Amino acid sequence: EAGVTQSPTHLIKTRGQQATLRCSPISGHTSVYWYQQALGLGLQFLLWYDEGEERNRGNFPPRFSGRQFPNYSSELNVNALELEDSALYLCASSLLASGRDFSYNEQFFGPGTRLTVL
């Protein structure tokens, strides 16, 4: 069974540009999560999508957005890139337990996209 995949592996952009990162979840998983790990910081929760809808977002500005497609794959868009957006972006997927609370679900991570903003 294929794991979570992410593309591209590396992405280099300049300040002010937009970046689009992609994630394909494990087959059968409906929830997709996005995380950021900036240099020197721990993993930070960005966004949670389930069944095509944004269910929750972390403490990030609106220029971080995304969507989930009918096949449950997801895109993360970062607009008006800033230097501090340089980070490893991880995507994870999970089944969704009853009650639609993501806290109880085991998450499976992809290999990440390394975004560098120059």
Added chain:
Amino acid sequence: ILNVEQSPQSLHVQEGDSTNFTCSFPSSNFYALHWYRWETAKSPEALFVMTLNGDEKKKGRISATLNTKEGYSYLYIKGSQPEDSATYLCAFHRDDKIIFGKGTRLHILP
């Protein structure tokens, strides 16, 4: 401000020895605590999802305990092996928030 602390930051352990480290989190409104192992150049791998006070979970030589009343979880590794070298992360879930610790970096010495 919600804070999740992991200690120690880094740990060197002789192969064959057992070890443990700590994740401390706020004790109120607890939902769940997740443990992950993150090896260099790989993806984080889920180890445990712990939800109830007093939970004890085990996977091979690795086990974890949870105390939600005092706000801590221990991860134990018995008989460390070279493949245990990794960063171990905990993630605290409360309401609609997920807060990760910065991890404990474990080095196994041959």
